[in-house]
Amino acid sequence: MTLLSLRSAVSATASIAAIMGVMAVTAAPTSARADEGMWTFDNFPIQTVNDKYGTRIDQAWLDRVRNASVRIQGCSASFVSEEGLILTNWHCVVGCVQELSSPGNDYVKNGWMPASREEEKRCPGQTAEVLVDIVDVTDRVLAAGAGLEGAAFNAARTAETNTVQTEACAGDGKFNCQVISFYRGGRFALYKFRRYDDVRLVFAPENQAAFFGGDPDNFNFPRYALDAGFLRAYEDGEPVESPGFLRWNPNAPAEGDPVFVAGNPGSTSRLLTMSQLERLRDQQLPLTLIQNSELRGRLLEYSLTGDEAKRISFDPIFGLENTFKAQYGQHQSLLDPAFLGARRDAETELRGRVAADPTLVQRIGDPWAELEGVQATARELFLSVRQLEQAAGGGSTLYQMARTLVRASKNTSMTEAQRARMATALGAETPISTDMEEIRLRYWLSKTREYLTVDNAEVKAMLGRESPEALAERLISGTRMADAAFRAQAAAMTTAQLAEADPLLAFIIANDAAATAIGARWAAEVNAPTARAAEKVAQARFAVYGTNQYPDATFSPRLSYGRVEGWSYRGVTVPAFTRMGGLYERATGAEPFNAAQAFLDNESRVNKETVYNFSSTNDIIGGNSGSPVINAAGEVIGTAFDGNIHSLGGAYGYDGALNRTVSVSTAAVTEALRNIYPNPRLLEELGVR
């Protein structure tokens, strides 16, 4: 799960959610076998784990871990000192590193390691959140949608959800209150997060240390990656106090040791019905893979045009290749007859047990058939809603910001405070590459024309008499949206004023009615009936299998358990550990298998026996990147940064024999801070002698 770099993380998460067409979350599996499960902190199988691993987990242990666990944009993290120091992955902070860089100061390449705390720099837009309270609000949310359908159902639900959130946070900006749907609508809970919005970059190694092996090694193991970085949360200009931090253990675990991963798995689809999975397999994933491949080719070719192009495109390519590989793996699992057959059998069993119980049939009807009907609608609308709304702009940052402005200008229910927050957010300085923006926009326009066809009314309206290439060039070269001051100012404009002020805004405004219309149809005709039917499936599962289940991932705090372990596949056994010396053996000198300069310079100092990366049976998925890996004593012993190739099917199911979490050990981070990137200041703060 080198899943999510910081910035692409946000959009990746958003687009995954959009792609899934999922408002709610998933129902739980038949039964939690092996080390399966991304458990909520209020329903962790304490007894099961203690029995299996001889640990002594209790509620107090869980609370400590929860209070030290941090959610950041698209990733996970943890407090590791009492002064707000946060451990996460390098790839979760590289977006920030890139934003702090410039043509002359390439911190992505050279690493970011300020000598003093005063030089720690703020990461634009970065927040850190700690879950402090969970309140069940299932009854309120279900009551709000009762008896309603389509757009009315969505509106009632959204209104009630907003009310719950507003009441709970009471306008206090130090908190973020979020109603989250679990078990695909089986349960709704208010999650209250303590929120820090001044988060600064403390340490990032050279990209070649963190990203050694690049895309070819991504989702593979053995690995040799120092995919770790540090942030620090500040408030009122001072580091926050974080007394409940996880103690840093500089020693590696042993094979078989029980380990816990606390983080925010982004999205799983383990309890989608067969008809939903088949649509993903036959329509959504292939189309997404094909389009992403073309964009990948465009970006790769662009990256070869010069050093600056290479620098600028590093993070976007990294994010795209990561998303591509994850989705490719997901698609492969859905194409595997054995894998899908097991899902089919499980569904048949559940449906059979429901059918055998007249009361249950009476209560829930046949949501599987309902969802099958919804898929026909989804197939019909998918291309349009994807091209015109969900994936509109092709990942262009300027387009995204411009659309935010346009939609806000038309939103009469937005408060002054909300508008001010938007102005602040949009007014933040952020480096924009005109080249990358233009590539993305023309890619999106040309694919939209290709898939919706030239004679489609929306396509005609978008392109007029221009080509995708000429239109993209005109909009990007003409827009003022790259100017932060203009964006802040534009936040106060009316729709008409926006259209006057800027060609990109004018373009979006001209085509926004069509985009919002197809988005509204999707919400009413796909999302709403999906949510209603999925709730019934969840109720069936609770009725048949009880509540000892974990919900599908929802990018909210979860805990998984497991042990340090390698695996065997087709006669090949992969050991659980790699050692730092292995890096030097694997390095060829050619990208992306060139060792980082500091690793080469300090080779004689490095203890090559140090455990570098390790694999464990924990059940995680994209969004878990940066999660602390915790031993039974509650100490941090690593940070999870990837899954093995088999874990990609984890979107749809967990296989205890093959799915593995891949982490960088605190032992390796400690060794690096001692002998590769010497940093006594951080070592002292981590309590390492």
Added chain:
Amino acid sequence: MTLLSLRSAVSATASIAAIMGVMAVTAAPTSARADEGMWTFDNFPIQTVNDKYGTRIDQAWLDRVRNASVRIQGCSASFVSEEGLILTNWHCVVGCVQELSSPGNDYVKNGWMPASREEEKRCPGQTAEVLVDIVDVTDRVLAAGAGLEGAAFNAARTAETNTVQTEACAGDGKFNCQVISFYRGGRFALYKFRRYDDVRLVFAPENQAAFFGGDPDNFNFPRYALDAGFLRAYEDGEPVESPGFLRWNPNAPAEGDPVFVAGNPGSTSRLLTMSQLERLRDQQLPLTLIQNSELRGRLLEYSLTGDEAKRISFDPIFGLENTFKAQYGQHQSLLDPAFLGARRDAETELRGRVAADPTLVQRIGDPWAELEGVQATARELFLSVRQLEQAAGGGSTLYQMARTLVRASKNTSMTEAQRARMATALGAETPISTDMEEIRLRYWLSKTREYLTVDNAEVKAMLGRESPEALAERLISGTRMADAAFRAQAAAMTTAQLAEADPLLAFIIANDAAATAIGARWAAEVNAPTARAAEKVAQARFAVYGTNQYPDATFSPRLSYGRVEGWSYRGVTVPAFTRMGGLYERATGAEPFNAAQAFLDNESRVNKETVYNFSSTNDIIGGNSGSPVINAAGEVIGTAFDGNIHSLGGAYGYDGALNRTVSVSTAAVTEALRNIYPNPRLLEELGVR
């Protein structure tokens, strides 16, 4: 079926054949309904057609059409004057146009229209072939393979096939003798072609005239494309005599008129078994689409780097986008439950009828089950055989030529004459773009590493300590293979000398054992058992349904029948004709919807009522491009250049309600030669007053 531009045609055809993993051809459909069928000239349903359309087709009519029909590289064509003048599509000659062009003389953009016959220039490597004899050799071929399996079966079949061909042509270079498998091994025939290998370019319009609408309009209708071009066959420096040519009818047909298309459909898979289709759907097509998309992105981005890059990449992008769209359509048809369900029903019926006949069971066994077993092997080997052998080089021309040299140097059974022919072919001057070669090679190397993984032994051997990018750069910048004189000289070298002489040759030699080994496994473990089982399926079909069937396409001469007709889909009716005036209405001025300069300059002269393109119910597929469209009187009234979007499923089945052939009318070509690209010389030769 803007399927095949001249050069990409050759490789596209080759790679399609390779992709299909098909040695033999297909069994015939249950029954020929509607206007279905790509019939051989010796089994045309004369009575059916005459009854349905009131025509008076007879064997003499068929012979005349066959003698005027021409097979060229990757395309079809026809003689249209008694002095060797050949009509085909512009997109079938654009490869030649591009080869005759240079940075200062861009005939692709400006058109090729020499004032005199003396200025007609030879198209390098271009041949023209006319089918003159068909001999059934089924018994000989079947006997050769009897009782054998795997590699021995392949070897015996190949040897016998070579013997038949050698005997028939008796070393006469004016003929090409080819044993072709029909009905996927149900029948084998020797096709003897009269061959012309001096073919010159006579006329090609501006690309914007021929390719108006570009990729967005490809496989769509209504269309406004002057996709026509002329070649001329020469022998001994003089135009060949072609008294059996098709007379040029400068008038458009009427709606409902019966029309015939004579050409060389490349490949269909209408009678693959379900297990074969499922592997295509789940493995081969998705992988191919994904990889081609990335290459497409790379080429598109490259094409934007400058005018020369755009010029050079025009034809490759065109070919790639065309292949992509065709395969995308094929994949969509296999993902359509109704479409595949019909195929499944047909298979179930045939298997049921076989099972009900003990004699038949005795004779053919269960080839469907055998083919299912073969698919498991194919799934296992596919990625390796594709990356290391079938798609090796990623379309690099230099790689392809170098591999030819390497394999020839190791081939001890090659005759001196064959070696001399190879030297002549490889020694021909051909423009090579270093940029394009490098893009293709690094794309191939990086995808091979991605799909086979870094730790794969073959990948390690290929890359050594280099990156795909650095290796591609080193091989392409260092190779002498772009020098025609060197290539001719290299044809006489030993393998060791080749390895000495050139880094690209050395690279191929170093990795060739692995490539040929996986290729041999594929041939023995996939192709051979597929051929044997497919023959049995074909025998079952003959036994159950009789011989009134057409075989799958094999890029050999066929005739299809139908009528001029539009179609209706989802309430939208598409008329059968477009008029030349429509071009001016559709033109936006932006690529690819900008009208050609000569069309703009001569707008006032053009008769806008002239029928431009028309659709008909003929059953064709890629390879049919350039086919003459013939009326009942045996006159040419157009040249087929495309199918509509529904015809893409034609790879797997024909739907008479929706599948359409799209042709440019001789009326429009005549109008263009009169008033847009005035050419009295050609008009006179065509007999137009």
